[in-house]
Amino acid sequence: MANKDGSKRLGKKHRQAATRPKKGRAPKSTPTTGAVDPRKRKVLSTKKAEANKLAHVPKRSPERETKKTIAPEPGPAKKKDTRPADGIVGRQKPNSMNMGDRDDWRDVEFLAAQLTIETEKPDAKDLPLVAICGRPNVGKSTLFNRLTGSRRSIVGDEPGITRDRIYGQMEWFGREARLVDTGGVVPDDEALIPSEIFRQAQVALEEADSIVMVVDGRSELASPDMELARLLLRGGKPLFLAVNKMDSESMYWQAENFRQLGFRNVVPISAEHNGGIGDLLDEVFASLPEPKTEEDFDETPTEVMMTEIDEETEDSDGAWTAPEALTEDEVRDRLEAERDADRLAAQVYLEDQPTAPTERPRMLRSHGEHVLKETKVAIIGRPNVGKSTMLNALTGTERAIVSPIAGTTRDAVDEVVERGGHSFRFVDTAGIRRKGKTKLMAEKLSVIMARKHLEAADVSLLVIDATEGVTGLDANIGGYAHESGRSVIIVVNKWDLMTKVGKDGMRLWDGKPPADQKIYEQDVRDALKYLEYAPLLFVSALDGKGVDAMFKKVELVSRERRKRVTTGQMNKFLDKVDFQKASVPMNKRVRIYYMTQAAVAPPTFVLFTDKDVKMHFSFERFLANQIREHFGFIGSPIWFKIKARNKKKEDK
8 A cells, every 4th residue: 555645655663763674775685596596506506615715714724834933932832921801792903914924023122132232342453353153053153252242143043144244342361352242154155244244253253363263063064164174274374273163072072073174173062052252362462463562562673774974974984884783771771861851852842732632522412511522324125225235335345245135134234434533333134124024023123123223222213215205104113203302314215316317308218308306305305304404415325425515414413412511501592492483282381480401412401380280282392493594403303301390289
C-alpha cells in the first residue's frame, strides 16, 4: 500500500525511528559464489583460493628467516614487558616499528654506551707508531681497544666492520706510543671497498715503526694470512705475530704451529680476556726507538773544527795540521763551557730588551676556564652526500675511504689540520639513517656513535647533496645539531654538478638549466627555517672548490661561539628593544628586569623576570633575533634560562 505522495509505505516494524532503514546505497559486501553470474564463478573462486593461501603463510617460513639480519644473543629468556593498557579489549598495539627491532636498538644503545669518542692528544704526532694488521674478523679491534684502554673501535661478529684507520695512544711502564687499527686486509680481493681497505692499511704500515700481525689461533692459516705475511717480511720492520683467541695457557702450544709464516716473535694472546698482553707489549716497546732527551739534541762533533787562530795559522804557513785528538773529558768540558757562554749571553740580551706584555693563551669560559687547544669540527649528514670526500679535501690527504656505496664509513675518522696558527680537528662521521632503514648491528652502532661525536664537537658541517636538495632526513640531522647546542654551517656539496653545462647550455647530468645560487639558497632557508642563523656555503669537495671559505667560516663561527657580552651591554640592549613587537599570548608575557650571559659555547643567557613561566617559543625566537642583530653570534644557537624574582616568596 502506498502513501499519498506515492512513496512506498513502511511496514509496522519500521515505523519507529530506531529501526527505520537508512537511505542511500546498501554497504558493499563480499559476494558469495552463488550470488554471481555463473560465468564469473570460476574467477571469483580462484581469487578466494589465492587469498586463503596468502592468509595461511607460516610465520617461521624460510623466506622470512632469511630476511632477518640480527640474531638474538643466546642467553636466558627475557621477561616480556607488560603495560596496564595492553590488557584492554579492542586496544591495538603500536605497529610502527617491529617490537623485536626495538629490542635490537635497545641492545645497540647499551653497546654504544660502552664505546668512547676519545681522540688523540694534539702532541701525539711525535710518539712512535705501532700498526695492527691482519685479515678480517681475527680480533684486531678488540686488541686495539685492549691496548688503548678504551672502546674506541667498533667490535662485532660481522667481518669487515673496521675500514678506515683509527688512531689511539697506549702506555706501558711510563713509555707512550701511538697505535693504529686497520681494516681486514685481503690482498687478492679486487672489489672496491676491500681494495680501499688494503690501500689504507698500506699507508699505516709504511709510517709505522713496529707492526703487529694478528691471526686467529682457533682456525687454520688462510691464503690472506700467508700473502700478508710475505708483504710484511719484505718491509724489514720489526714484526710480531699475535696469535689471538688463546683463552687458556693450555692452548699456548698451538701458537707454535704459526711459525711457518716466518715470524721470529710469536706471542699467544687473548685480547678479550687480557691474556699474554704484557708479554706482547714488552717485546713491542723493546723494538721501538728510545724517547729523545735533551742530551740527544746536543750533537758531539765527529771531527775537530778549525778555529780563527787555526785559520790565521793556515793562511800564514800555507798549511794546517790537525791538533791532537781530545779525550772524552776534554770534549765534555768544552761543550759545557760553550753552553754556559751561550746561556750568559742570552740572559744579558733579555735583560737589555724592554719587557713586553705576555700573551694569555686563548681561554674558553663555560662553567670554568680551560686552555683552548683545538677546534673540533664534526662533518654530519645522511649517507652518500660526500662527507668522506670533504674530509679528504679539508686535510689534503686520502684519509678516508670514498666510494659510491652508501654506508661506507663505519667508525668516525678524525684528522688534525694546522692552518693560520689555529688547530682544527675534523671528524668524519657515519651517515645517519632512519631507524627503519638500518638493519645491521654495525650500521646501528655507527649511527649512534655519529650522534655522540656530534655532541662532543664545537662546530658541525651539515652536508647536503645539491642534486637532491633538502630532504626530511637532512632537516632531522640539522635538528640534532641545533638541539645539542653545536654551531652549524650548512654546506651544499656537489655544486659543480648544478652549474656544469654542455654545448647546448643545459646541465650535463640531467639536461636541465643551470641552478641559480640565490634561488637555491632561498629554497634551503625555507626548508631549514630553524637554522636561519647558520651560514651557507656552496662547495665541490671533489674539485676542492670552497675549501678556503670553509676554513674561514669555521674559524669565524668558533670565535662567535665563545663570544661574551657584559651585563652592562645587555642592560643597554634591553632598553632599546621594543617588546611590543613580539607576538606572545598574554598569559606568557613576562617582564625582564635585567639579563646576563652565564656561559659560552653555546651562549647562554639568564633572564630575571617577574614570574616563573616557560618562555613562549615566539618570544624566545624574537629575543634571539634581537640579540643576533646587536651582538652577532653567527652560526651558534642561543639558549635562555628564566629566573623569577618572586619564586622564593611563592615557595615559602
